Amino acid sequence: MNLRKKIYLYTTVLFAVLLLIMNFAVYAVFSKLVYENERAAISNEMANMIKIAQRSIGNVPETELLRAFVPSNGMVRLVQPDKKAVTSTSPDEKGLSEIPAEYISSELIKTMERNNRLYMFASAPVILPDGEIGSFQLTRSMESAEKILKTLRFVLGIVTVVAMIPVLISSAILSKFITRPVATMTATMKEIRKSGQFKRLKLEGKSHDELQQMGETFNHMIDLLESNYEKQKLFISNASHELKTPLTVIESYSSLLKRRGLKKPELFNESIEAIHSESLRMKEMTEQLLLLARHDDHWMIDLKMVELNSFLTQVTRTYEDAFNRTVHLDSALSENTFIQTDENKLKQLLFIFLDNARKYSDDVIKVTAGAEKQEVYIRIEDRGMGIPMKDLPRVFDRFYRVDEARNRKTGGSGLGLSLAKEIADALGVEIRLESTEGVGTAASVIFKVT
Numbered sequence: 001m002n003l004r005k006k007i008y009l010y011t012t013v014l015f016a017v018l019l020l021i022m023n024f025a026v027y028a029v030f031s032k033l034v035y036e037n038e039r040a041a042i043s044n045e046m047a048n049m050i051k052i053a054q055r056s057i058g059n060v061p062e063t064e065l066l067r068a069f070v071p072s073n074g075m076v077r078l079v080q081p082d083k084k085a086v087t088s089t090s091p092d093e094k095g096l097s098e099i100p101a102e103y104i105s106s107e108l109i110k111t112m113e114r115n116n117r118l119y120m121f122a123s124a125p126v127i128l129p130d131g132e133i134g135s136f137q138l139t140r141s142m143e144s145a146e147k148i149l150k151t152l153r154f155v156l157g158i159v160t161v162v163a164m165i166p167v168l169i170s171s172a173i174l175s176k177f178i179t180r181p182v183a184t185m186t187a188t189m190k191e192i193r194k195s196g197q198f199k200r201l202k203l204e205g206k207s208h209d210e211l212q213q214m215g216e217t218f219n220h221m222i223d224l225l226e227s228n229y230e231k232q233k234l235f236i237s238n239a240s241h242e243l244k245t246p247l248t249v250i251e252s253y254s255s256l257l258k259r260r261g262l263k264k265p266e267l268f269n270e271s272i273e274a275i276h277s278e279s280l281r282m283k284e285m286t287e288q289l290l291l292l293a294r295h296d297d298h299w300m301i302d303l304k305m306v307e308l309n310s311f312l313t314q315v316t317r318t319y320e321d322a323f324n325r326t327v328h329l330d331s332a333l334s335e336n337t338f339i340q341t342d343e344n345k346l347k348q349l350l351f352i353f354l355d356n357a358r359k360y361s362d363d364v365i366k367v368t369a370g371a372e373k374q375e376v377y378i379r380i381e382d383r384g385m386g387i388p389m390k391d392l393p394r395v396f397d398r399f400y401r402v403d404e405a406r407n408r409k410t411g412g413s414g415l416g417l418s419l420a421k422e423i424a425d426a427l428g429v430e431i432r433l434e435s436t437e438g439v440g441t442a443a444s445v446i447f448k449v450t
Helices: 003-056 061-069 090-098 143-195 209-244 244-261 266-290 310-322 343-360 388-393 414-425
Strands: 073-081 084-088 110-116 117-127 133-141 304-307 327-331 340-342 365-370 375-382 430-436 440-448
Touching: 003 061, 003 090, 003 110, 003 143, 061 084, 061 304, 061 340, 073 090, 073 327, 084 090, 084 365, 090 133, 090 343, 133 430, 143 209, 244 266, 266 327, 304 310, 310 327, 310 365, 310 375, 340 343, 343 375, 343 414, 343 440, 388 430
Parallel strands: 327 365
Antiparallel strands: 073 084, 073 133, 110 117, 117 133, 304 340, 365 375, 375 440, 430 440
């Protein structure tokens, strides 16, 4: 049984059960009121009859007295202690006289059944002329009450049947409404499996219910899968392409060492240097590829308030000590200038630009910081060959190199600026790159402040 049929069946049965329970409750309450009303009516009638009978017994013959009290649909009976009885019945209820007489000394009201018909029976004591206590009894048919209850049962049955029609229709509509997004999602997933292409649900309307959220979540999941799939394809393509060169170099020099390395010391030194250099470049490239293969949500950004002047002093000093290069820091920021960022990721971002400045220029690396309007900037400048204007829009593409500036001799893999762009996006900062061919390049990291 599919989900739509289950929802249709369960909702229909649930509504039917609730409707039946409600109808049974209505019938039970109404029938109880009818019976209580009959008991109250026969009790009042019995009280009036006792008053009249008490004054008339001994003055009026008992047969005539009972004939005056007999109801149109019942029987009146006077029973003495020795169970001798005088009975009077209505023309339609002659059969009641066949009921054996029973002496009852106390007041009593009850229902009784005879020949599949229901009666209300009442008994009350009465003083007889000889001073004994007799039992004055009244039996009255409840046919009118039964007709009312029968009519009520019929009406409730009709109401149940009529009410089930919109229940059935609404259950069908509800089951279709609920299962339509699920069916659409299932069809989309089957189409994805069949075609191998990522597809998304077409969301109609702008409701904010759970079905709409489910569709949006599904589309977001497909976005993540497609993004990760593309990253995986790109990673495999890039890794297989870019790692081939250093591995080929290492293999060639290793073979050369095996053949002639021991006989020619100068060849030995050259080969060891080349193998070491290519190994370092391959290690750096592998680390950058792994970082770029991450999804944006997995950068695990740890935001905190960072005092920018002391941070830049530490970064430039660390870089100077590590690479034995002069880095000149010129900060126009006021004291205690704080920004909210991830300190380690920002340091990694600045190191990428500092490393590019070191590779492509032998001059002093200049780092400046300042504030303009609603922005705080960090600017890293070098005096290298610069980048042609036509190549600037593509320098953030993976493995893209400018022939004149980014050749194999510098050890670059073409991944540094791509990684810098990923980090900047994760930090929520902007990168601006300015370059003049033959003059140098300046990279700026921009923070929006309020």
